[in-house]
Amino acid sequence: MKEDKKQKKEHHIIQSAIAVFEKVGFKNAKMDDIAAAAGITKVTLYSYFQSKENLYLAITYQAMSALNIVYKEALAVNASKSGLDSTLALMETFMEFCENHYFYSEVLLDYFSMVRSSPSGKYDNKLTSAVKDSPYFDKLRELHNLPFKWTVKEIERGKAEGSIKTQKDAMLCTLHGWTSVVGYVKVLSASGGNVSPLFKVDLKELKQLHLEVAKAMFSQGVS
Amino acid sequence: MKEDKKQKKEHHIIQSAIAVFEKVGFKNAKMDDIAAAAGITKVTLYSYFQSKENLYLAITYQAMSALNIVYKEALAVNASKSGLDSTLALMETFMEFCENHYFYSEVLLDYFSMVRSSPSGKYDNKLTSAVKDSPYFDKLRELHNLPFKWTVKEIERGKAEGSIKTQKDAMLCTLHGWTSVVGYVKVLSASGGNVSPLFKVDLKELKQLHLEVAKAMFSQGVS
Amino acid sequence: MKEDKKQKKEHHIIQSAIAVFEKVGFKNAKMDDIAAAAGITKVTLYSYFQSKENLYLAITYQAMSALNIVYKEALAVNASKSGLDSTLALMETFMEFCENHYFYSEVLLDYFSMVRSSPSGKYDNKLTSAVKDSPYFDKLRELHNLPFKWTVKEIERGKAEGSIKTQKDAMLCTLHGWTSVVGYVKVLSASGGNVSPLFKVDLKELKQLHLEVAKAMFSQGVS
Amino acid sequence: MKEDKKQKKEHHIIQSAIAVFEKVGFKNAKMDDIAAAAGITKVTLYSYFQSKENLYLAITYQAMSALNIVYKEALAVNASKSGLDSTLALMETFMEFCENHYFYSEVLLDYFSMVRSSPSGKYDNKLTSAVKDSPYFDKLRELHNLPFKWTVKEIERGKAEGSIKTQKDAMLCTLHGWTSVVGYVKVLSASGGNVSPLFKVDLKELKQLHLEVAKAMFSQGVS
DNA sequence: GATGAATGAGGTTTCATTCAT
C-alpha cells in the first residue's frame, strides 16, 4: 500500500479507537469492538498496532502532536506580542485545547502519569514491555518536553524585553504555569469534559483566574 | 472472627495491597500477588474485598480519610490564626500530605478522575458495577467534598475578618487552590514521588511559589 | 485436588481427546471441541495439557504404556513356552494390539515417524518446542525401546535353548519382526482400522503369513 | 505463459517446496517460506497450487510417478529373469528407491496413511475438501495400485514358470512383501533417512534379510 | 473461613487463504 494510503488508514483506525476508548475507557474497550468500529478485523488491527497499549500510545502521540501544533500556532500568532502576553497565551492555548479536545487531555494526563522522570527508578514495573516496545513511546519522549522548552523561551524573552518582571527562574515559572493548567484540566476532566459549573463555579471563570494570577506573578518585580 | 481481629486483618490486607499497587500500578497488579503479599489465599482476599476495584476503593477510602484527618488537624492548629494563614496552611498541608504519602496522592487523583460530576452523563460506562456496588464508593462520596467545604469556610472566615481581601467567590478561590495543588501533585508524581529536582527545579521551590502566588491572590483587593 | 482425583480427570480428558482426534484427525481437532467433549473449558484443558501437541503426546504415552502392558502380559503368559513361541507371541500380540486399538496404532506410528535416532540431525526442526517441552516426550523416550529389548531377550532365550536355530543377530531378527509388524499395521491403518479384506485379501491371513514366515526364519539353521 | 514455461516453473516450485517440507515437515512448513524459497510471492504460489495440501499431493504425485518409473525400469531389466528374481528385484527396487529418495518415501507413506480403502467409512473426515478437490488426488488414485498389480503379475509369472513354488495367493504374497518394505522404510525413516546402524544393526543387512526371507517364502512349496 | 480447581472474557499470535489493484 502506498505510504499515503497507509497513513490514512492508520488515522482512520485511530479515530475509531478514540471513539471507543472515549465511550467506555481503556480497560473496557475490546480490540474486537475497535476493529469493528474501524470496519476491519482484529488481525488487521493488530497488523497496524501491535497491542492495545501501543494503540493507546498512538492516540497519545496524536494528542501530543496536536498539542504541539496549537502551541506552535500560538507562538506564531503571538510572536509580535510581548513575552508576557505570549506566555499567557500559551497557557490559555493549553487550557482551551483541553476543553476542545477533552479526550486528548485525558490521554495526555494518563501519559504524564505513566512516564516517570527517573528512567530506572523503582517504579519501572509500571512500564510494561508493550509500552517500552511501542515506537510511539519513543516518539512521545521526543515531543513531551517541547511545550516546556517553548514556554521557558517565551518567559525569557519577556524577561529580556521587560514585560516579565519577576526574577524567578524561568523553568520554575513554567512549571508553575504547567501545574496550574494540569490542575485545571484535572478539574475539567472531573466535570466530565464540559465547562458547565462545578460546585456552582463556572469553569471559564476558573480559567480566567488562573491567567490573571499568572499574570500577576509575572508582573511582580520582587520575589 | 471477632470484629476487632477482622479489622486488623483487613488493614493488613490493605497495606499489602498498597505495596503491590505502588510497585506495579493498578492494572499490572494481580490479585494473586496481592494475596501472596498478604500471606492469604485469593479466595480469602475475595471474602474481604469483593473485587479488585473495591479493594482499590478501600485504599482510596483510607487515603481520603487520612487526608481529612490532616485537614482537620491543620484546621485545629490554625484555628487561632487568620483565615488567610489557615487557608494557605490547608494548601500546604495537602501538598505535604502528597509528598509524604505519594501513593495516596496517586490514588486520590485516580478517584477524582473517576467520579464525574454529572451522575448520568454520557461517560457513565466508566463506572463499572464493581465500583458502584462498592460500599467504599458510598463512603467516599460522603468524604470527598469535605476538603472543599472546609477550605471555603476558612476563606470566608478570612474575608469576614479582613485577612483575605479578594472579592472573588470563595469556591472559585478554593478551586483555584485545588487545581494548583493537584497540578503540583501531578508533577510530583511525574518526578517519581520524590521531591528531587525536575528540570533542575527544586520542587520545594515550586511548592513555595504556589503558596506565595495564592497569598498574593487572596491579598488583592480588586479583581 | 488429590493426586488420585487429578489422575482420573486427566484420564477422562485423554479419553475425550482420543474420541475427537479419532474422528477428525489431529489437525482438524479443535481444542474447544476437545474441552467440550470432556465437559470442561478450554482453559482447564490447557491447565492439564499445555498444548495440543502435548495432549497428543499424552495420548501417545498412554498408547505406549498400553502396548508395554500387553507385551509384559504376553511375556508372562509365555514364560514357560519356548523362546521361539514367545517371540512369535510377542509379534502376534503387537499386531492384535493394533487391531484392537486402531487409534493407538496410528498414534504410535506418528510417534515413530517423529522421533529420529540422530538427536541433533538436520531434521530436528520437526520437533517443535511444544514437543520438546512436553513431559510426556521424555517419558516416551524411556519406554519406546522396551519392546525391542524384550524381544531381543526372548530371541536369545530361544537361541540358548535351541528353539531358535538361526545364527542371525538377535537385534537384526527383532528389527525384521518389527518392520513386518509395522508394515502390517500401516496396511491395517490403510484399510481404515478394520480387518476387512483389502485387495480381496483377508488381513487375518496376512497376519498369519507374517507369523509363519517369521517362524520359518527363526527355524532356519543356516543364514 | 507458454505451457512449457509453466511446467518448468511448476517443477521449480515443487522442488523448492520439497526442500522446505523436508526440513521442517508438513505441519511446520509455512506457505510464506515455500514461496520465498521458490523466489515468488504467496499469491503466485497459490495460482499454481490451490492449497498447501494440493501442493503436497503434487509432490506425492511426483514421488509416486518416480516410484512407478523405477518399477517399470526394474520390470524391463528383469523381464528375461525368472518371476521369482523379478519379484525380489521389485522389492529391492522399492527399498532402494526409498533409501535414495528419503523424502519421497515419507510422502508416500503419508499418502498411504491418508487414503483409506473404505471410501465412505467413518473416518472420512480426515479427507479434507482440499484433498478431495485436488487434481493430483485423482491422478494418484490411478497410479497407486500399479506397483501392486505389477508385483502380482510377476508372482503369477513365477508361479506359472515354476520359479515360485508357494501356493499362496499372489496378492497375499504381494501384500506381505509390501508390508515388509513399508516396515523397512518406517525404520529407515526412524533412523533419519540414512542407512547408518540402528541399534547396532546395519540397515543393509536388514534389507538383505527381508529379501532372503521373502525368497524363502516364495520357494516353499507347502503353506 | 480456607483451599485448589475451574470458569469466562478477552488479549495476542500464527497461518492458510483470498481480495483488490
Added chain:
DNA sequence: GATGAATGAAACCTCATTCAT
C-alpha cells in the same frame, strides 16, 4: 499473472472471579 493488504479460524495465554469441598 504479480503484489501488498486483509481475512477467518483457531491456538495460546492471562487474569479477575467463582465453585466445590
